[in-house]
Every structure is written in structure tokens, then in C-alpha cells.
Amino acid sequence: MDLQTTIYLVVGASFALYIGIAFWARAGSTSEFYVAGGGVGPRVNGMATAADWMSAASFISMAGLISNMGYGGGLFLMGWTGGYVLLALLLAPYLRKFGKFTVPQFIGDRYYSKTASTVAVVCLLTASITYVIGQMTGVGVAFSRFLGVSSETGIYVGMGIVFVYAVMGGMKGITYTQVAQYIVLIFAYTVPAIFISMHLTGNPLPQLGLGSNLVGQDISLLQKLDTIVVELGFGQYTTTTAGSTLNMFVYTLSLMIGTAGLPHVIMRFFTVPTVAAARSSAGWALVFIAILYTTAPAVAGMAKYNLLATVNTAVTTNGDLYAADSGLEVAKQPDWMARWEKTGLLKFKDQNGDGRIQYYNDSGLAQAKADLAKAQKENGDIAKAQTALDAAQKKHDAAKDGKFTQAGWQGNELTVNPDIIVLANPEIALLPNWVIALVAAGGLAAALSTAAGLLLAISSAISHDLVKGVFNPNISEKGELMAGKVAMALSIVVAGYLGLNPPGFAAGTVALAFGIAASSLFPAIMMGIFSKKMNKEGAIAGMLAGLSITLFYVFAHKGIFFIKGTDFLPLIGGANPFFGITPEAFGAVGALFNFIVAFTVDKFTKEPPEHIQHLVESVRTPRGAKAVDGAH
Amino acid sequence: MDKSGEAYWKATLGLLTKILVVWFLVSFGAGILFADMLNGIHLGGYPLGFWFAHQGSMYIFVALIFIYAKKMGEIDRKFDVHED
Numbered sequence: 001m002d003l004q005t006t007i008y009l010v011v012g013a014s015f016a017l018y019i020g021i022a023f024w025a026r027a028g029s030t031s032e033f034y035v036a037g038g039g040v041g042p043r044v045n046g047m048a049t050a051a052d053w054m055s056a057a058s059f060i061s062m063a064g065l066i067s068n069m070g071y072g073g074g075l076f077l078m079g080w081t082g083g084y085v086l087l088a089l090l091l092a093p094y095l096r097k098f099g100k101f102t103v104p105q106f107i108g109d110r111y112y113s114k115t116a117s118t119v120a121v122v123c124l125l126t127a128s129i130t131y132v133i134g135q136m137t138g139v140g141v142a143f144s145r146f147l148g149v150s151s152e153t154g155i156y157v158g159m160g161i162v163f164v165y166a167v168m169g170g171m172k173g174i175t176y177t178q179v180a181q182y183i184v185l186i187f188a189y190t191v192p193a194i195f196i197s198m199h200l201t202g203n204p205l206p207q208l209g210l211g212s213n214l215v216g217q218d219i220s221l222l223q224k225l226d227t228i229v230v231e232l233g234f235g236q237y238t239t240t241t242a243g244s245t246l247n248m249f250v251y252t253l254s255l256m257i258g259t260a261g262l263p264h265v266i267m268r269f270f271t272v273p274t275v276a277a278a279r280s281s282a283g284w285a286l287v288f289i290a291i292l293y294t295t296a297p298a299v300a301g302m303a304k305y306n307l308l309a310t311v312n313t314a315v316t317t318n319g320d321l322y323a324a325d326s327g328l329e330v331a332k333q334p335d336w337m338a339r340w341e342k343t344g345l346l347k348f349k350d351q352n353g354d355g356r357i358q359y360y361n362d363s364g365l366a367q368a369k370a371d372l373a374k375a376q377k378e379n380g381d382i383a384k385a386q387t388a389l390d391a392a393q394k395k396h397d398a399a400k401d402g403k404f405t406q407a408g409w410q411g412n413e414l415t416v417n418p419d420i421i422v423l424a425n426p427e428i429a430l431l432p433n434w435v436i437a438l439v440a441a442g443g444l445a446a447a448l449s450t451a452a453g454l455l456l457a458i459s460s461a462i463s464h465d466l467v468k469g470v471f472n473p474n475i476s477e478k479g480e481l482m483a484g485k486v487a488m489a490l491s492i493v494v495a496g497y498l499g500l501n502p503p504g505f506a507a508g509t510v511a512l513a514f515g516i517a518a519s520s521l522f523p524a525i526m527m528g529i530f531s532k533k534m535n536k537e538g539a540i541a542g543m544l545a546g547l548s549i550t551l552f553y554v555f556a557h558k559g560i561f562f563i564k565g566t567d568f569l570p571l572i573g574g575a576n577p578f579f580g581i582t583p584e585a586f587g588a589v590g591a592l593f594n595f596i597v598a599f600t601v602d603k604f605t606k607e608p609p610e611h612i613q614h615l616v617e618s619v620r621t622p623r624g625a626k627a628v629d630g631a632h
Numbered sequence: 633m634d635k636s637g638e639a640y641w642k643a644t645l646g647l648l649t650k651i652l653v654v655w656f657l658v659s660f661g662a663g664i665l666f667a668d669m670l671n672g673i674h675l676g677g678y679p680l681g682f683w684f685a686h687q688g689s690m691y692i693f694v695a696l697i698f699i700y701a702k703k704m705g706e707i708d709r710k711f712d713v714h715e716d
């Protein structure tokens with residue numbers, strides 16, 4: 001069977017499975033729609049949370065990013081898993097005890113204020129909508145790369161599938177499809193990794209393989225990798241940090257706090273039957289997440305080695321990397337390179353015309369050459385481009401004591417999109433077609449499961465917190481269920497529209513979602529539990545302060561609402577003015593600001609009423625936890 | 633809050649502090665601040681600081697949550713506030 005047919009079959013079968021589950025798990029009540037009836041066991045919920053959490057970015061892009069960044073990429077690994085410790089210890093069990101449907105409802109009740117819950121709804125919607133756009137484009141990308149259809153068609157198909165199970169089943173349908181999606185995606189991720197690890201190190205466990213010796217050699221994979229990348233002018237793989245150590249520290253902290261504050265993840269812990277189950281369920285979620293997250297760095301390191309070994313034949317023979325015959329002959333490049341070249345994710349340009357590929361850190365020489373050619377063609381600023389090229393050339397010639405120039409290299413010839421690392425993995429390892437098909441189904445499962453979780457967070461905030469909480473408190477249960485389904489359908493259409501017409505900032509969106517969750521929601525919930533005296537004035541001021549300063553910092557770098565040309569960096573003194581912290585890493589600073597403002601305002605305003613302090617006491621103890629109901 | 637309630641909350645906060653200290657030490661400590669220093673030590677083919685950042689922290693996080701869930705259950709029973 002040819003590859004395309006196999007992919008259609010496997011992806012088609014996975015979709016049929018999700019729709020089958022949707023029919024079996026229809027939601028008949030608001031409790032089933034919002035929290036799957038509250039009877040989901042801790043392991044099942046953990047697995048669903050893992051699928052909910054691991055997005056297209058985790059599945060497709062993360063290993064590639066780590067592969068490029070080396071050690072510094074660890075900030076994603078620690079940040080996106082360490083958040084679960086915070087979630088388990090500080091939020092999940094207490095919110096479960098509180099026993100309501102949504103995050104804004106907790107904030108509204110705890111701070112005895114509709115304003116507070118409305119501010120929370122705004123934060124939730126901003127975070128979730130920016131996040132869901134990325135998932136929708138991810139669905140489109142996965143479709144177009146694997147199924148050969150346009151990404152528009154891909155998004156329509158994705159919308160259709162999510163529509164069926166999310167509108168019909170709400171949280172109940174989503175939970176059980178997420179379990180199926182987890183199984184598909186984890187299988188798709190680990191199988192190629194196991195084969196590659198076996199091939200390179202003889203150890204079937206990628207987590208151990210990365211720390212093992214290369215097959216038939218007396219040197220460890222990482223040590224060899226370090227030696228090669230340094231010789232090729234890159235930073236050492238095992239020590240290169242992402243920006244300064246301070247930036248890596250704050251970035252990691254921001255991802256942790258953001259993870260713990262993301263409403264679509266928190267919501268999943270309303271579905272378990274008891275407080276104790278909420279605690280252990282967070283542990284199970286992290287187990288299922290860690291299976292992928294500990295495999296990813298192995299995939300990253302091994303794929304990097306594989307790529308270097310493919311392109312420079314001296315890597316495997318321990319020969320001279322700079323020898324004239326070390327570069328891979330273009331005519332001899334493997335099939336997968338040619339195939340991915342067509343998608344534009346892999347680009348090759350023979351800079352020195354020797355018919356071979358040189359891949360190394362050229363100090364920006366190739367880019368400067370391309371810029372100059374572009375300037376000449378489009379009547380741009382040729383003088384400026386020429387100066388840049390001269391500077392790059394000088395740097396290039398001086399690098400590695402001139403070894404690159406002596407070898408006759410005239411610029412890097414291969415550019416690799418990080419996404420390839422996972423997408424082309426099975427082909428690089430020469431695995432059978434069904435594994436390639438599985439990776440396609442896995443990428444789609446990751447994007448769809450996260451999209452569904454986000455859509456539920458969005459629609460429940462609208463139907464439960466706005467329609468029932470603010471506009472029509474007397475709505476019947478049946479009416480609210482209907483409102484929930486309509487809100488879900490509308491959210492899918494909006495998300496699909498935004499996925500089809502991304503507002504030109506797809507790359508910045510996920511960072512923004514984490515920044516908002518970290519700076520607004522996490523502190524408000526945490527103070528609501530751990531500070532009995534925190535009042536509504538403090539909480540509202542804190543949320544608004546955290547949100548504004550984070551948006552301010554991000555917009556200063558990326559434009560107001562990401563509109564090109566509206567960035568205002570000069571106003572704040574250039575890029576990363578706050579101790580060199582990048583906008584992606586700013587969430588933790590926003591959270592700190594939130595805490596400071598909240599406690600200051602709290603000091604000068606009236607303390608919360610008696611019954612609220614009792615509410616906090618009752619949230620702190622597990623006894624008396626009842627089934628989750630949404631009563632306001 | 634009554635006396636036993638206060639003691640329960642104090643015990644809870646004590647447990648949280650202990651766990652968060654370990655959480656901080658393995659990730660921000662061993663994985664970031666002291667990574668360079670630890671890289672001199674090797675765990676198989678892994679430099680230790682790199683291992684904490686790319687592997688070790690995550691294993692310890694998992695263990696921490698289960699330890700927390702277990703200890704918290706014990707505290708609940710000790711102060712008689714557990715669910716049935």
C-alpha cells in the first residue's frame with residue numbers, strides 16, 4: 001500500500017474512533033456538559049489532562065526547538081511539567097473542594113463580586129482564544145503536510161470533528177475522546193523514538209539512550225554531539241543557555257505559573273469525584289505527560305546527531321569534518337530530504353558550487369548574501385546590505401581560526417525548520433509507512449484534543465459565567481445546557497475563522513496565553529485560597545495590574561494586539577529592557593506585580609465579610625466535598 | 633477557625649513548604665543555577681546539570697506529587713477531616 005493511502009486509512013480510523021466515542025458519551029445535563037458528571041477516575045482524568053495539555057506545539061515543535069537550543073531548551077521541559085507541582089499543591093484540590101463548574105465562578109464567589117468574575121472571564125477568554133488559534137493552524141498544517149490537502153480544507157475537517165464530539169458530549173465527550181487521543185499520540189511519539197534510540201545506541205529506552213555510548217564507539221552520544229557542534233561553530237549542546245541565566249530562570253518560572261493558571265487545564269480537575277482524587281490525578285497527569293516530555297529531549301539530541309551525520313559523512317567515520325569530500329553529495333541525499341524540501345521546511349542552496357552540502361554556523365553569512373541579492377533585485381538599500389555582508393564575511397573568516405574558509409566553505413547551505421525533527425523522524429529512521437501514518441494521526445490528535453479543551457473553557461465561561469452568572473441567573477438547566485452547546489458551536493466557528501485568517505501573530509500567541517494565565521488568573525486563585533483576608537478590591541486591582549503590565553511589555557515588543565508597526569520599543573528603552581527578560585518570559589514578573597498590587601490595595605481597604613472567611617476555611621479542608629454542581 | 637483547624641492548616645503549609653523547596657532545588661537549583669557546576673559530574677553519558685534540566689527534574693516532579701498526595705492523605709486522617 002502506498003504511503004498516502006496508509007495515512008488516509010490510519011487518520012480516517014482515528015477520526016471514526018473519536019466520533020464513535022462522541023455518540024456513546026453524549027451529555028444530557030449541565031453537570032455532564034461542564035464536568036462530565038463529576039465521576040471521572042484519577043487515572044482516566046490524568047490521561048485526558050495529558051492530552052488536553054499536550055498541544056500541537058508539544059507534539060510537533062518542542063523536540064525541534066530543543067534540538068536547536070540544546071541545554072537551554074530544558075526550560076520548556078521543566079517549565080511545562082513543573083507547573084503541575086504547583087497545580088497539585090496550590091490549586092487543584094481546593095478548587096475541587098469548592099465544587100463549582102468554572103474558574104471565573106470561583107473567583108466571583110470567593111471575591112463576592114460580579115466584577116471580579118467578569119475580569120476573570122476576560123482573562124480566560126483572551127488566554128484561551130489566543131491559544132486556540134495556534135491549535136487550529138496546527139490542525140491545518142498537519143493536514144496539509146500529511147494528507148496533501150490545503151490547510152483550509154484541513155481546518156474545516158478539524159472543525160467538523162471537534163463540532164461533533166464537543167457540542168454533543170461537552171466535557172463528557174471531550175474527556176473520553178481525549179483518552180483515545182492520548183493513546184494515539186503517545187504511541188505515535190514513542191515508537192519512532194524507540195527505533196532511533198536502538199539504532200544509535202542499542203538502548204531501546206530513549207531516556208537512557210541519550211545518556212549512552214554510540215553503537216560500536218567508546219564515546220557517549222552527548223559528548224560526541226558536543227564535539228561536532230563546536231567544531232561546526234555552534235554552541236556546545238549540553239551547556240548553551242537560552243539568553244542569560246536570569247532569563248532562563250524567569251522564563252521557566254513563567255511557564256510553570258502559566259501552566260498552573262491555564263483554565264482549560266484547571267477545569268479538568270473539577271471532573272474527579274473527590275479532593276483526594278484531584279491530588280493524585282495531577283500526579284497521573286504528569287506521569288502521562290512525562291512519558292512524552294522525557295522522550296522529547298532524547299528525540300532532540302538524537303535527531304540532531306542523525307542530521308549532522310547524514311549531512312557530514314565524516315561524523316560517522318570520525319574523519320576530518322572539514323575535508324573536501326566530507327559534505328554529503330547532493331546527488332546522494334536520502335529520499336526524505338528531497339521529500340521535505342518540497343514542503344519548504346528544508347532548504348538547500350549550494351553556496352560554493354561544490355555539489356556537496358555544508359551545514360554549519362556561518363555567522364549569518366548565507367543570510368547576508370541572500371539579503372544583498374534581494375536588495376539588488378528590489379532596489380533596496382544595497383550599501384547597507386553590502387556592509388552587513390562584509391561584517392558577516394569577516395566574522396565567518398575569523399571563526400574557528402579560519403578553518404571554514406580554508407575548507408572552501410562559503411556559507412551555510414542547509415536550513416532546517418525545527419518541526420521536521422518530529423515530522424520526518426520515522427523517515428530518517430527508515431521506519432515502515434504505518435509509523436509515518438501514525439505520526440500524522442498523532443499530530444492531529446494532539447491539536448484536536450487541546451482545541452476541544454480550550455473550546456470547552458471558552459464556551460463554559462460564556463454560558464455559565466456570563467449568561468447564567470451575569471445576564472440571566474434564572475435560566476433553567478435545560479436552557480443553560482442549550483446555551484452551552486450554542487456557545488460551543490459559536491466558539492468553534494470563531495476559532496476556525498481565526499485559524500483560517502490568523503491575525504498575523506501565530507508565533508506570539510502561545511507565549512501571550514501563558515503570560516496572561518500567569519499574571520492574572522494564577523495569583524487571584526492562589527490568594528483566594530491561601531490568604532483569608534484578601535478582599536475583592538485587592539484581587540481585582542491585582543488581576544488588572546498583572547494583566548496590563550504583561551500586555552504592555554508584550555505589545556511593546558510585538559505591536560499592539562500584534563498589529564505590525566505598532567510596537568513601541570523606543571518608548572521603554574529598547575528590546576528586553578527589564579533586566580534583559582524577553583517578552584515570552586515576562587509572565588512571572590507580571591504575577592509578582594499582581595501579588596504586590598493586590599496586597600497593597602488589600603491593606604487599605606475593608607476586609608472580606610465573615611461568610612467569605614468561612615468559605616475559605618471550608619475550601620481548605622477536604623471533608624464535606626460534594627459532587628460538583630454549578631449553583632451560584 | 634477552631635484549634636484543630638488551625639493545626640491542620642499549619643501541617644498542610646509545612647508539607648507544601650517542604651515539597652516546594654525540593655521542587656525549587658531540582659529545577660531552578662540543579663537544572664539552572666548550579667547546572668554548570670554539576671556538569672563536572674557525570675551520570676552515564678549525561679553531564680549532571682544537563683540531566684537535571686532535560687530529565688531528572690521531571691522524574692522528581694512526578695514523585696513529589698505522589699508523595700504530596702500520600703502525606704496529605706495522612707494529615708487529613710490525623711486531623712479527622714478526610715472524606716468518608
